[in-house]
Amino acid sequence: FDAASAALARERDASLTKPPGALGRLEDLAIWYAGWRGAPLTALARPQVAVFAGNHGITARGVSAFPAEVTAQMVENFRHGGAAVNQLAAVAGATLTVHALELDRPVADFTLGPAMTEAELVAALRTGWDAVDPEADLLVTGEMGIGNTTSAAALATALWGGDPEGWVGRGTGIDDAGLARKAEVVRAGISANPEALATPLAALRCLGGREIAAMAGAMARARAARIPVLLDGFITCAAASVLARMAPGALDHCLAGHVSAEAGHGKLLERLGKQPLLALGLRLGEASGAALAIPVVRAALACHTGMASFAEAGVSDA
Amino acid sequence: FDAASAALARERDASLTKPPGALGRLEDLAIWYAGWRGAPLTALARPQVAVFAGNHGITARGVSAFPAEVTAQMVENFRHGGAAVNQLAAVAGATLTVHALELDRPVADFTLGPAMTEAELVAALRTGWDAVDPEADLLVTGEMGIGNTTSAAALATALWGGDPEGWVGRGTGIDDAGLARKAEVVRAGISANPEALATPLAALRCLGGREIAAMAGAMARARAARIPVLLDGFITCAAASVLARMAPGALDHCLAGHVSAEAGHGKLLERLGKQPLLALGLRLGEASGAALAIPVVRAALACHTGMASFAEAGVSDA
Numbered sequence: 001f002d003a004a005s006a007a008l009a010r011e012r013d014a015s016l017t018k019p020p021g022a023l024g025r026l027e028d029l030a031i032w033y034a035g036w037r038g039a040p041l042t043a044l045a046r047p048q049v050a051v052f053a054g055n056h057g058i059t060a061r062g063v064s065a066f067p068a069e070v071t072a073q074m075v076e077n078f079r080h081g082g083a084a085v086n087q088l089a090a091v092a093g094a095t096l097t098v099h100a101l102e103l104d105r106p107v108a109d110f111t112l113g114p115a116m117t118e119a120e121l122v123a124a125l126r127t128g129w130d131a132v133d134p135e136a137d138l139l140v141t142g143e144m145g146i147g148n149t150t151s152a153a154a155l156a157t158a159l160w161g162g163d164p165e166g167w168v169g170r171g172t173g174i175d176d177a178g179l180a181r182k183a184e185v186v187r188a189g190i191s192a193n194p195e196a197l198a199t200p201l202a203a204l205r206c207l208g209g210r211e212i213a214a215m216a217g218a219m220a221r222a223r224a225a226r227i228p229v230l231l232d233g234f235i236t237c238a239a240a241s242v243l244a245r246m247a248p249g250a251l252d253h254c255l256a257g258h259v260s261a262e263a264g265h266g267k268l269l270e271r272l273g274k275q276p277l278l279a280l281g282l283r284l285g286e287a288s289g290a291a292l293a294i295p296v297v298r299a300a301l302a303c304h305t306g307m308a309s310f311a312e313a314g315v316s317d318a
Numbered sequence: 319f320d321a322a323s324a325a326l327a328r329e330r331d332a333s334l335t336k337p338p339g340a341l342g343r344l345e346d347l348a349i350w351y352a353g354w355r356g357a358p359l360t361a362l363a364r365p366q367v368a369v370f371a372g373n374h375g376i377t378a379r380g381v382s383a384f385p386a387e388v389t390a391q392m393v394e395n396f397r398h399g400g401a402a403v404n405q406l407a408a409v410a411g412a413t414l415t416v417h418a419l420e421l422d423r424p425v426a427d428f429t430l431g432p433a434m435t436e437a438e439l440v441a442a443l444r445t446g447w448d449a450v451d452p453e454a455d456l457l458v459t460g461e462m463g464i465g466n467t468t469s470a471a472a473l474a475t476a477l478w479g480g481d482p483e484g485w486v487g488r489g490t491g492i493d494d495a496g497l498a499r500k501a502e503v504v505r506a507g508i509s510a511n512p513e514a515l516a517t518p519l520a521a522l523r524c525l526g527g528r529e530i531a532a533m534a535g536a537m538a539r540a541r542a543a544r545i546p547v548l549l550d551g552f553i554t555c556a557a558a559s560v561l562a563r564m565a566p567g568a569l570d571h572c573l574a575g576h577v578s579a580e581a582g583h584g585k586l587l588e589r590l591g592k593q594p595l596l597a598l599g600l601r602l603g604e605a606s607g608a609a610l611a612i613p614v615v616r617a618a619l620a621c622h623t624g625m626a627s628f629a630e631a632g633v634s635d636a
Contacts, residue, residue: 018402282340302405303405306405307405
């Protein structure tokens with residue numbers, strides 16, 4: 001983070017033809033963005049939406065309203081432009097990249113032991129790291145993976161504590177019995193993986209999934225490349241939580257794109273100390289909510305770079 | 319409103335490759351929009367942002383942090399592309415039209431009697447009516463007018479009741495003494511204009527301003543032309559309140575683009591029964607908050623028209 005660029009942006013913001021603070025969060029956003037990019041005047045030129053897909057052994061436990069084969073079918077849908085995120089990325093002027101992680105080899109059922117081996121975890125983190133376009137100037141990560149709200153709830157339970165009941169939600173639309181089953185599966189996962197509580201990475205390996213690990217890898221790469229990130233929903237924020245629990249400030253380059261309708265997401269954002277830009281009741285994942293927030297970033301930068309100062313416009317100051 | 323088009327849109331929405339309801343408010347938005355346009359499949363092609371400017375005799379009472387000449391200076395700024403709304407309209411892919419209403423002839427100081435004559439009110443309503451592009455497929459109205467949060471607070475007090483203190487806010491950034499002065503000016507305006515309580519149009523004539531009347535005229539025209547409207551901030555919603563108090567359902571073609579940081583706006587939205595799309599702490603007026611929400615409408619329509627159905631994409635349904 002370049003404090004000098006942020007200070008220059010703050011100074012410019014104060015000169016623009018509006019009452020101080022009148023653009024609300026758009027002003028903070030532009031200043032934050034300038035600091036992360038190390039540039040006082042910037043426009044959004046190359047946002048990237050990266051969607052990661054993975055499969056989960058716990059789908060055998062009846063935790064989802066949809067069958068596991070939907071993960072691969074939706075990846076095809078992404079590739080043919082038919083999913084929500086295709087439309088949302090296009091509206092946002094963003095490039096969409098889709099990364100399927102060994103869909104024919106689901107991670108292991110975590111109620112029976114670790115979801116991934118060390119090697120599998122590293123490979124998934126690496127896929128995420130490599131997926132980031134180093135020339136991107138904004139990154140949104142998202143996911144597709146039938147069963148992964150259960151995996152994310154298990155991760156949240158291990159990383160943040162509390163009862164599984166406080167972290168499970170309806171996902172793609174499971175009923176009350178399914179919801180109770182999800183909590184039981186999470187509880188069984190924690191019991192079967194005592195090592196998950198040792199370190200955040202161990203939690204990710206034992207309870208996560210490849211797409212979740214890949215998102216964590218992508219967020220870490222974005223930090224290294226000074227690419228600001230918009231966080232999507234519950235599962236993305238479970239991935240982000242791994243980084244947050246590893247190092248304080250690890251998510252300073254991330255903003256919350258939205259708060260979803262999935263029960264645990266608002267709670268997770270509170271733990272991460274992130275206030276969402278949007279709250280429109282989405283609960284789809286696949287980067288949709290954060291992609292919808294890209295135009296807010298674009299607008300903040302457009303105001304910051306395009307507006308005239310009081311002096312330039314000949315407008316009397318207060 | 320064409321219920322058949324809305325029903326077709328609802329049916330299409332249910333077929334798209336997402337769990338039911340997973341796009342949250344985007345789904346309702348697309349269905350509402352289809353109903354108002356009378357078309358089941360639509361994209362946003364021609365949104366219009368119309369900004370109206372007017373001056374106010376009550377500026378002599380010290381109700382604003384900025385001098386009255388700023389209204390005309392900001393109109394010049396709009397015309398040269400230097401204001402926030404220029405950047406926001408561009409990001410939204412919208413046409414911006416600017417309408418200055420007799421800036422050299424402020425409406426009368428309403429603490430001394432009616433702000434406008436009947437003829438002045440009709441002319442201002444007419445300006446708003448004529449400003450709407452009949453080919454537009456979405457309308458955002460906004461305003462510029464030093465002193466007009468005081469006028470809007472007086473209008474809100476007359477139309478919705480309650481103490482002036484409950485409706486005044488800091489506008490462009492007035493201090494505590496100024497805030498108390500605003501409430502006194504509103505109280506004096508209500509006392510000096512007993513006829514303002516007779517009808518909503520009388521309230522508009524006695525306590526409003528030309529730009530406020532023009533916004534009401536534009537919203538009425540949009541209704542006649544079946545053009546959906548996004549409402550901007552406190553002053554826009556004061557104008558909208560005139561229509562709402564004239565006829566129940568008069569604002570059914572309007573959504574709240576955002577809720578601003580101006581104290582009375584959230585309260586006004588409650589009275590209007592409108593839930594804002596955005597809440598980003600803006601308090602600038604000039605259509606900025608609602609212009610920022612245009613991409614949300616664009617995204618909703620893009621998902622609705624561009625997504626594949628389960629059958630088309632070969633995705634297994636729940």
